[in-house]
Amino acid sequence: MRTNETNFTRLQTENETLRQHIGVLEQRIAQLQPFVDNTDDLLFQIDASGRLLYANASARRLLGIVPNNGGDVSVFAHLSLEEAEHIQQTLTHTVVQHQQHATLEVQMGDTHGEMQTMLWQMTLCYAVEGQLDHLNCICRDMTQQKQHDAERRMFQALIEHSTDFIGFASLEGRPIFLNRAGRRLMEMTDEEDISNRPVIDHLVPADQTFAQETILPTVMQKGCWQGEVRFRTFQSGTEIPVLWNIFLLPAYETGGAPVVATVTRDLTEQKRQEAALHKAQRSLDQAVDTVLWGTMDGRITYANEAASKDLGYSRDELLTMTITDLDFNKTTEQLGAILEMIREQQVVRFETVHLRKDGSTFPVEVTVYYLTFDGEEFLHAFVRDITARKQAEAEQAALQQQIIDAQREALRELSTPMIPISDEVVIMPLIGTIDSSRAQQVMETLLEGVAQHRATLAILDITGVSMVDTQVAQVFIQAAQAVKLLGAQVMITGIQPQIAQTLVQLGIDLNGMLTRSSLQSGIAAALRQPQVGKEHHAAMR
Template sequence: MPSSSNSNPREPSIDGECMDKADPEQDTRAQLARLHAENTALKARLREYEEHFGEPADTFDTKAFLTSRPAEIQWSPEGLLIDWSPEAEQLFGWKREEVLGRPLWEIVIPPGVALEQVRLGIQVTLTGQLASARSSNTTRDGQLIECQWTNTIARDEQGVPHAVLSRIELVEQDELDATLRHSQTFLIALLNNSPSVIFVKDTRGRYVMINQRFLDILGATHEEILGRTDSELFPPDVAAALQNVDTAALTAGEPVQYEEVIPTTEGLRDFFTLKFPVRAPSGKTLGICGITTDVSDRKRAEADRLALQEQIIEAQRDALRELSTPLMPIIDGVLAMPLVGAIDGIRAKEILETLLAGIVREHAHTAILDITGVKIVDTQVANALVGVARAARLLGAKVLLTGISPAVAQTLAALSLDLHDLVTLNTLQSGIAYALRLKREGASPVRRPR
């Protein structure tokens, strides 16, 4: 029988199973619910965006964001702008017609930068040595921005630059912060790993920066040093000396180098110090920086080296003295001292001391001074030889002077010296023969004084 109007809507499928007929109203309600959920999620994301960026999302220029490109400008070797892209207009706020023909430094360089510095940068860029650089620039409204410049030089057929194409990209704040943190970390590590003491004081003499070496030497902490002056940290005499040098460096406006003695945990130490004024870009003096190196060990080593050198020199002097005044026993009771070279006051004294000591040591009765190798005999030399003879006579020894040349004999005669304490002979051989004859005749040896 035919089914009634309120019969079951399920109909058999081809394979014999039943399936639901489509319900348009139910599908619409499901789509509305899904769109509502998506709309709620988008609103939540919008709120997150506004909270993060601090501005309504509808102010964000999506088109500019998606199509953003580096700003491009061209400028002549003289620094005059010859092209200015729309991206440059957006980045710096200047219209193209406002900047063409004007100097680069009037548009993008901060006012505080010296013109000489700008021109030097242009010259370096034209040599190709500044292909990429980071620079602080200024916008039309005076805002400072950090930019990355990439420079390409256009040259003519002779290789002469005729234009520079600069692509300029804004450095994001996150990157700037990361760079700044890296620079600060590197600077702190550099200061604290330095073997030298490094510090900065303000114009009132208060320590505003110190490194770890400073703390180690004084055995103090940052809290005990920062904000204090030398008068609060050192004895009055040391503090006054430090302050005088600070004043001299600040007054002169130039570096000052000097050595000083500072009390440390290891006692008084010697330091070599360099101090120089610290200035702001405007030229205003902010304070004074000091770099101090402990040279105590080096000075001690230098003193030891000098002492050793003096010992070596003294040993060499003794060796030369022995060579310059050689004393040789000929036979029992007879000594010979051949002299060579010039005889001055110092050497005359050495001859005297060596000969007298040898006479006593060898119990000698005869000493032969051979001056064959002495070319010049003047009043000083003659008096020295007479003095040696007289001193030897007091010890009971006779002095024979041999090797007298005709010229020396004339000099001695002209000086009218009393030579009765000397026996003069012309050769060393004759002197030795004379001494042997004295020994055979029974000359008495000299006894050691008691």
């Protein structure tokens, strides 16, 4: 009996102790419950089939269930078929290995059907028999973290693929990061440790003092500095002009220690282009010809020194003028038409006359090019003073005309030669084709020769003439009549058979003119002038 009382007392004591422990546990659970319910992570318990046994507030919101009403809810219903099969395969593998923990990413839909990336951290609880009894799951929404990771990778790729030198360094000047473009610029490999290359060593010695005394203190005081300096490559020592944009990133922006950052641009190509542009500018400014730039409405936007010299205006005055103020020959309408032609043909060359400030004019040759820059249209004109050329052309034309006149006179004398064979007889041998112009020349030369030599007989030898038409024959007849008025007579020699036939067919009357078959017989007859005269008078009767 006494033993039973002892046991009962012991049981009461143990029971009281258990009640106290339960009270402490309930108190601790009550204290932890707000943290469990208010955490953003999803905490839930499911059985092996996925049926929900417990869910905190965040899990209930995602699954769309009310408190104490989750017994009929399957967590797998909020997963796609592929995701559910993936979890089942993971659980099967974990159970086979008799492991207690498994972690995987799952695409899980909320009550609105929107999919979210969740990180499932599962603790597997087994029954005494070794079978899976239930799972305790902590799920964290990874959607924003995934977005942040994607943004970070995007910005990292942006930095790595940038053509500018981008780097970070500690406040003491020790490099922390340098992108690919920076490594290439400084002749460093991708594997080379950049921390051994202090920022100050990137500059040429002449710029290092300025950087230490001015640039870096300015960055620390004002937060940034930008200007041109010269870098020096680590391998070849080549000097590189750069635009150094260096600035301070405070701790609240980096999430850690403050750093000095830089976005540095290689100015080598820009400097080369600027030098080329400067040379081109000097070439234009010092060109001997006038060079003008203008807009399509004719406004002058650039004029070189030659333009000022040739036109008498200052360069500032020219920039207030238009093309119409310079062109003496062209009206506004004509210049408008030329501008349209330039737009269509891209390049046009023409001659005109320019007007100087003093009112004098001078001839010019203008070559105009049509150009576009950034969608704007421009005219680029080269203007050459051609006064000397025009004078030379005029002198050359006058000289050429003199030569032509002399040649014409020589040809005239050669084509209608007048040869005296005695004091009273002259011969004019004709060769080639005789047209109306040459026939008229024959008449003029014949009359002048008869009068000049006071001849009484003029022999026209047409042995070398291939054809005579009516008009030419009439000229011969008129020539004979005109010579007769001068007191002389005409003898035609060397008439070819085909010409004789043509004259007969044309009905040409050669009465009043002496004829001989050949020049030889004609000369022989001429030397017997009295006999010829008798024949002539007989023919006249």
